[in-house]
Amino acid sequence: MKSSIAATSRWTKGRFSNFFSSPADNSDVGASSTDQSSAQGEELHHRKHCEEENDGKRSKKSHVSTSTMQIQNRRDEYEYEDEDEDEDNGRIVIKPVNDEDDTSVIITFNQSISPFIITLTFVASISGFMFGYDTGYISSALISINKDLDNKVLTYGEKEIITAATSLGALITSIGAGTAADVFGRRPCLMFSNLMFLIGAILQITAHRFWQMAAGRLIMGFGVGIGSLISPLFISEIAPKMIRGRLTVINSLWLTGGQLIAYGCGAGLNHVKNGWRILVGLSLIPTVLQFSFFCFLPDTPRYYVMKGDLERAKMVLKRSYVNTEDEIIDQKVDELASLNQSIPGKNAIVRFWNMVKKLHTEPSNFRALIIGCGLQAIQQFTGWNSLMYFSGTIFETVGFKNSSAVSIIVSGTNFVFTLIAFFCIDKIGRRYILLIGLPGMTMALVVCAIAFHFLGIKFDGASAVVASAGFSSWGIVIIIFIIVYAAFYALGIGTVPWQQSELFPQNVRGVGTSYATATNWAGSLVIASTFLTMLQNITPTGTFAFFAAVACLSTVFCYFCYPELSGLELEEVQTILKDGFNIKASKALAKKRKQQVAKGVAHHKLKFEPTQEIVES
Numbered sequence: 242m243k244s245s246i247a248a249t250s251r252w253t254k255g256r257f258s259n260f261f262s263s264p265a266d267n268s269d270v271g272a273s274s275t276d277q278s279s280a281q282g283e284e285l286h287h288r289k290h291c292e293e294e295n296d297g298k299r300s301k302k303s304h305v306s307t308s309t310m311q312i313q314n315r316r317d318e319y320e321y322e323d324e325d326e327d328e329d330n331g332r333i334v335i336k337p338v339n340d341e342d343d344t345s346v347i348i349t350f351n352q353s354i355s356p357f358i359i360t361l362t363f364v365a366s367i368s369g370f371m372f373g374y375d376t377g378y379i380s381s382a383l384i385s386i387n388k389d390l391d392n393k394v395l396t397y398g399e400k401e402i403i404t405a406a407t408s409l410g411a412l413i414t415s416i417g418a419g420t421a422a423d424v425f426g427r428r429p430c431l432m433f434s435n436l437m438f439l440i441g442a443i444l445q446i447t448a449h450r451f452w453q454m455a456a457g458r459l460i461m462g463f464g465v466g467i468g469s470l471i472s473p474l475f476i477s478e479i480a481p482k483m484i485r486g487r488l489t490v491i492n493s494l495w496l497t498g499g500q501l502i503a504y505g506c507g508a509g510l511n512h513v514k515n516g517w518r519i520l521v522g523l524s525l526i527p528t529v530l531q532f533s534f535f536c537f538l539p540d541t542p543r544y545y546v547m548k549g550d551l552e553r554a555k556m557v558l559k560r561s562y563v564n565t566e567d568e569i570i571d572q573k574v575d576e577l578a579s580l581n582q583s584i585p586g587k588n589a590i591v592r593f594w595n596m597v598k599k600l601h602t603e604p605s606n607f608r609a610l611i612i613g614c615g616l617q618a619i620q621q622f623t624g625w626n627s628l629m630y631f632s633g634t635i636f637e638t639v640g641f642k643n644s645s646a647v648s649i650i651v652s653g654t655n656f657v658f659t660l661i662a663f664f665c666i667d668k669i670g671r672r673y674i675l676l677i678g679l680p681g682m683t684m685a686l687v688v689c690a691i692a693f694h695f696l697g698i699k700f701d702g703a704s705a706v707v708a709s710a711g712f713s714s715w716g717i718v719i720i721i722f723i724i725v726y727a728a729f730y731a732l733g734i735g736t737v738p739w740q741q742s743e744l745f746p747q748n749v750r751g752v753g754t755s756y757a758t759a760t761n762w763a764g765s766l767v768i769a770s771t772f773l774t775m776l777q778n779i780t781p782t783g784t785f786a787f788f789a790a791v792a793c794l795s796t797v798f799c800y801f802c803y804p805e806l807s808g809l810e811l812e813e814v815q816t817i818l819k820d821g822f823n824i825k826a827s828k829a830l831a832k833k834r835k836q837q838v839a840k841g842v843a844h845h846k847l848k849f850e851p852t853q854e855i856v857e858s
């Protein structure tokens with residue numbers, strides 16, 4: 242079988258893309274403007290040379306799969322062959338392909354990351370913090386609430402409802418958040434989520450009844466759902482292309498950091514009377530901060546283009562890429578505007594419907610959907626959140642009095658390994674960290690299942706009965722392997738699914754990410770609301786064995802269906818997914834990208850490279 246995959250667009254005759262460069266040019270991020278202009282000069286010279294050379298090579302090949310007529314036309318105009326690469330492995334040839342983000346290549350590669358982009362990223366990712374803090378504090382709160390609600394100890398069922406209410410709220414809003422972000426804007430939606438956080442927190446702080454507490458958690462969940470979708474979307478839309486992956490992981494870092502802080506504060510406030518109310522009250526600080534910052538910050542350029550406000554889009558891009566010429570900014574905005582027109586439909590409803598149809602009927606979109614939703618489902622059904630939500634209860638069960646302190650170690654591991662993922666996600670690649678993480682989780686879960694068996698826990702109504710009372714060596718095994726599990730989880734499946742925006746093209750990104758985020762919350766809801774019941778009905782051994790089986794099957798899914806996307810252009814992701822999951826081709830292309838980056842770093846200059854295509858045999 243021979244399948245060919247057109248991969249990158251760097252060549253557009255008579256356009257700004259003539260300045261284009263390869264990912265190797267990432268090395269120029271941070272270069273001085275003098276360096277940049279001289280490098281651009283060299284590149285132009287080189288480009289002209291290539292243009293002449295390539296005229297002779299035109300029309301050598303024209304069989305490659307394309308996604309649009311436009312692409313085909315450009316391909317017919319220019320065709321190249323990358324001799325170096327052919328020498329390397331005979332599988333990669335150069336071809337011109339339209340790249341929806343062509344000018345962002347220019348902007349990205351000629352600019353250092355600006356304080357403005359950093360500010361926007363950090364303010365948006367406060368949503369990640371609130372996601373983490375609000376889902377994290379419940380574990381400690383459930384222990385310290387004691388008889389504060391309705392003057393009685395909460396049953397397992399009530400604990401499940403209070404925990405699951407936030408996931409339910411998040412599920413409800415995540416379904417519509419992508420579309421709302423397109424209609425009202427990313428920034429107003431995030432500010433609206435602040436309002437939900439505020440109302441939800443106030444209801445909880447003042448709760449003396451179980452149902453008020455549950456309602457507060459539900460409304461807080463509305464905010465979490467909106468923030469969990471829009472924050473990574475916002476970041477991916479303002480981030481320079483080559484560091485988009487990492488900037489998105491910053492959101493996950495805030496998220497896991499939020500969970501860690503929640504556990505830390507929970508441990509500190511465990512024995513304080515009404516400590517859980519203070520714990521909830523603390524969540525108001527980031528909410529108010531994000532709302533206040535957003536009063537002074539703009540929305541993303543893409544959103545302004547969608548609304549036809551090209552001037553504001555230019556203004557935001559100018560602030561983001563301070564050394565970029567106005568002409569380039571204008572080109573970028575023109576390009577985004579032309580992409581915007583490609584979404585068919587007279588009004589928002591028709592457009593929405595067309596997006597949904599496009600998402601299901603276009604093979605590359607449908608594959609993106611399978612991957613996006615699949616990864617989010619795996620993240621939830623391998624059981625991590627049941628540990629996050631109930632780790633206090635689990636550790637109490639295996640004999641640890643200071644269960645909150647042990648929970649800090651678990652969420653601390655989650656945070657530290659998310660930090661490691663931050664460094665690995667572009668270098669080692671998303672696929673590899675997934676394929677390291679999932680088998681590691683499987684192994685740790687199997688050990689926990691065995692240890693629970695020997696510990697001999699039985700659930701009797703609302704309380705757990707352990708055969709060998711007190712602190713035991715099997716208890717220690719459980720703690721250690723839950724920590725090992727947390728490490729493998731955070732390294733891969735805890736982080737990678739939130740890269741979901743890169744799977745979808747611009748015209749279906751809102752709806753596609755809504756599907757994926759809703760899958761996350763639906764999974765979280767199912768797990769949070771059934772975990773304690775599972776412990777009772779199929780025993781802890783059965784529960785952990787179930788998660789182990791899911792992790793094992795997920796490894797197989799990722800092996801066959803998750804291509805390597807690190808360093809790839811958005812357009813490349815689409816072409817990779819066009820006629821299959823194309824794992825081999827994606828790996829070869831990602832490798833090629835890394836080589837280019839390495840070369841670029843060595844030469845410290847912009848380098849012209851035309852488009853590329855991988856031919857997989």
Ligand SMILES: O[C@H]1[C@H](O)[C@@H](O)[C@H](O)[C@@H](O)[C@H]1O
Pocket residue numbers: 376493496497500620625626629655735736739761765
């Ligand atoms: O990526 C995050 C992270 O791993 C959190 O620890 C977890 O609680 C969330 O459910 C997940 O989406």
